[in-house]
Amino acid sequence: MRRFPPIPALLAITVAAVSLVSLHVGGQTPRSGNPILAGWYADPEAHIFEQEYWIYPTYSAPYGEQTFLDAFSSSDLVSWTKHSRVLDAADVTWARRAVWAPSVAEKDGRYYLFFGANDIQNDSQVGGIGVARARNPGGPFEDHLGRPLVDKFVNGAQPIDPFVFKDEDGTYYLIYGGWRHCNAARLNADFTGFVPFPDGTTFKEITPSGYVEGSFMFVKDGKYYFMWSEGGWTGPNYAVAYAIGSSPFGPFDRAGRILQQDPAIATGAGHHSILHAAGSNRWYIVYHRRPLGETDRNHRVVCIDEMRFDVNGAILPVVITKEGVAADPLRNQASDGGLRFLSGPGRGAWSQEKACTIWAAVHSAVGCSVTLKRTMRADHEQEQTKRTGWCALNPLPCSIVLS
Numbered sequence: 001m002r003r004f005p006p007i008p009a010l011l012a013i014t015v016a017a018v019s020l021v022s023l024h025v026g027g028q029t030p031r032s033g034n035p036i037l038a039g040w041y042a043d044p045e046a047h048i049f050e051q052e053y054w055i056y057p058t059y060s061a062p063y064g065e066q067t068f069l070d071a072f073s074s075s076d077l078v079s080w081t082k083h084s085r086v087l088d089a090a091d092v093t094w095a096r097r098a099v100w101a102p103s104v105a106e107k108d109g110r111y112y113l114f115f116g117a118n119d120i121q122n123d124s125q126v127g128g129i130g131v132a133r134a135r136n137p138g139g140p141f142e143d144h145l146g147r148p149l150v151d152k153f154v155n156g157a158q159p160i161d162p163f164v165f166k167d168e169d170g171t172y173y174l175i176y177g178g179w180r181h182c183n184a185a186r187l188n189a190d191f192t193g194f195v196p197f198p199d200g201t202t203f204k205e206i207t208p209s210g211y212v213e214g215s216f217m218f219v220k221d222g223k224y225y226f227m228w229s230e231g232g233w234t235g236p237n238y239a240v241a242y243a244i245g246s247s248p249f250g251p252f253d254r255a256g257r258i259l260q261q262d263p264a265i266a267t268g269a270g271h272h273s274i275l276h277a278a279g280s281n282r283w284y285i286v287y288h289r290r291p292l293g294e295t296d297r298n299h300r301v302v303c304i305d306e307m308r309f310d311v312n313g314a315i316l317p318v319v320i321t322k323e324g325v326a327a328d329p330l331r332n333q334a335s336d337g338g339l340r341f342l343s344g345p346g347r348g349a350w351s352q353e354k355a356c357t358i359w360a361a362v363h364s365a366v367g368c369s370v371t372l373k374r375t376m377r378a379d380h381e382q383e384q385t386k387r388t389g390w391c392a393l394n395p396l397p398c399s400i401v402l403s
Contacts, residue, residue, distance in 0.1 A: 031325065034304065035302055036077070039301075040060040041058065043101040046286040051330050053330070057102075058099075062298065063119060068085045068099065069099060071083040073138065076327040077324075087113055091142060092143045093143070094147060095118060101115065104137070110134070112131055112133050115131075116162060119160070130145065131145055153179075157203075158181075165217045177215065185203045208252040210228075210241055214272070216272065217248065223246070233268070234268075236268055237261065238268040238269065240260070241255075242255050258318055261289070266290060273285075282306070283308070289303055304324055305320055305321055
C-alpha cells in the first residue's frame, strides 16, 4: 500500500516567483465571519449552481432606490465575488421601484429570476411578481414576460416575496405572499403562467399560523418543511418560524420559531433561505439581521449560520454568531475525492496542470481531470474565465487557494 507523507497545518510554496499556493490542512479552518456580504442587503436566497454557492439578495435601501439586484458567488462560503446589477429595473418596462426578494430556479439550462416590484397596495396599481431569464447564474437577466406574472391580490396575499419550489417529482411551484397570506400555484413548463389544479383553481392558500411573509420550502426525509418570517421587518422581533406537512399544500402543523434576535449579537433576524449540498450533512441558514446600534430600518446585512436537526427531524433553534461558518468548499459530486481549485482574474496566471503538478509534488499524488468553463460577467465589460479542476487524491479535509 502506498503511503503519503503527512501535511502540515499550513503549507505555503512559492515556485519560480509566480503566484503563491496555500494549502490549509488539519489546522484552523477559515471562517466566513458575519456579515458575509459587504453593504446593506436583505432577503437573501442561496443556491448551488454550477459547483458554486450563489446568493441573491435585496438591495436594502429606500424603495425608490431599489431598482436593481446584485448577486454574489463563492467557492467556499468565505470569499464572495459580487456580480453587479444582474437585474436592472431599467430593462423591465413595468418595474420602477421596490425590486425585492429574488428567487432563482434553474430549468433546462436556463436560470429564471422571480422578483417583486413596485410594492402594489391594490389591484389598480401596476406591479407584482415578475420573471427574468438568463443563460448563466450571474446574469444578465432579461424580462421574460414583459408584464408581471402575478399582478393581483389573491386570497388576500400581496404579490411579493416569491419563492420557486421544485418538488421531488420535478413539478415547479410558485409560493408567495405578503400581508399575512401565502399562496401556492403550479408553474407551467416555460414559466410564463400557471397550470390549474384539478379542482379548477390556480392559487391555493397555504397560510400557516403566524405567517407574515418570506416563504421558503424544502424536503427532508419525506417531510415538507415550510418556513416563513413573522413579526415586523423594521423591528427587533422579526423572526423565522416553520411548520411540517406531508405535501407542498400541507396541512402544515406549526413547530415554532427557530431564528430570532440575540440582543448581544444583532436584532431583526429574518427573511431567510436554506443552503444544503446534496449528500452533505451540513445545513446552513442564510438570512438578514440588523447590527446592534443601527436604527435605520434599511441597515440590514446578510449572514450565515449552521442549522441543525434533532433525531426526530425537528429544526433546533439557530444560534446566530459573529463568526459565521467554516469554509466548506464544494466537492465535485462525480469525484471520488480530491481538491478543488479556481484560477481566474485576480488569481494569478495559474493553469490547472501547474497547480496539480505542484500538489502532486507536495503530496506524491498523481492525476488530475480538468474542465474549462467560460461565463460572462453581468456588467458585460469582460469575459471571466473560471477553471475548475480536481486532483484524483485520497479524500482530505483541505483546500487550495491560488492568489
